[in-house]
Amino acid sequence: MMLVLVILLNIIGLIFKDVGALPCLTDELKTKFDAVRKALGVLQTSIDDKIESLQSDVKNKVKKIDDDMDTLVSDFQKRQWKKYNGHCYYYGNDKRTWFLAEQNCKQIGGNLAKIEDEAENKWIKDNRSEKDHYWIGLTDLNEGEWRWSSDQKVATYKPWHSGSGNNGVNYNCGLIYHTTSYTWVDEPCTSKLRYVCESHFCY
Ligand SMILES: [Ca+2]
Ligand SMILES: [Ca+2]
Structure with a gap:
């Protein structure tokens, strides 16, 4: 994912370099803008998915710890320590x-x-x-x-x-x-x- 980000940033850099050199928005530049925008959208979706997956992992792990603790407590109570x-x-x-x-x-x-x-x-x-x-x-x-x-x-x-x-x-x-x-x-x-x-x- 880092590699994709670096490539995108390079492309964006090139475009802005082009924008500075050109007096107006050409069709070619517009196509490049659209392509970069689309790629950034894909990247954002991918990051969102990853965050959602991490949140779900953490949530599941916290639940497992809570369940284990409940089991331990109930076992202690059952055994009448x-x-x-x-x-x-x-x-x-x-x-x-x-x-x-x-x-x-x-x-x-x-x-x-x-x-x-x-x-x-x-x-x-x-x-x-x-x-x-x-x-x-x-x-x-x-x-x-x-x-x-x-x-x-x-x-x-x-x-x-x-x-x-x-x-x-x-x-x-x-x-x-x-x-x-x-x-x-x-x-x-x-x-x-x-x-x-x-x-x-x-x-
Ligand atoms: Ca002791
Ligand atoms: Ca002995």
């Missing part, structure tokens, strides 16, 4: 291995919960729907180095139950213990347990 301190939590009561639990949390918009302090730990435990163990996002795939699945950061707050947290290379996933204490236990990742997901996205 619970809100605490700006984050949302989902208690999965279908028992899964740690890895499948983490996979499900990712599919629905989060990770297994990252518990950073006593208040969050207490809130998560108190809001469980069942008095049972729940996987959290803690693993020591490098033995003894407990990290959070959501950001791979080393865990600092770790309220291990007595005798837990150092049970060796076959016990690499963390869970909230089912007892009344607010403590955690390390467990083989292949055990099938309930789980708690956390998401930064809250509707």
Whole structure:
């Protein structure tokens, strides 16, 4: 399109050069004017069509984003995520291995919960729907180095139950213990347990 525009501008330049040199409008010059005018009309239509097409593309993309957001919000509401301190939590009561639990949390918009302090730990435990163990996002795939699945950061707050947290290379996933204490236990990742997901996205 730029090339067409440059050619047209050159033609227009030539015509105006001719106009300056001639005392009156000749038939030949009139024909050139008509031809340029027609070409400019075609160019304008082409630009108008392009703008219309771009506007339509942008409109469709905005609509898709709005629809995706609506779906996400409705999915959150359907799943009954619970809100605490700006984050949302989902208690999965279908028992899964740690890895499948983490996979499900990712599919629905989060990770297994990252518990950073006593208040969050207490809130998560108190809001469980069942008095049972729940996987959290803690693993020591490098033995003894407990990290959070959501950001791979080393865990600092770790309220291990007595005798837990150092049970060796076959016990690499963390869970909230089912007892009344607010403590955690390390467990083989292949055990099938309930789980708690956390998401930064809250509707
Ligand atoms: Ca957290
Ligand atoms: Ca371990």
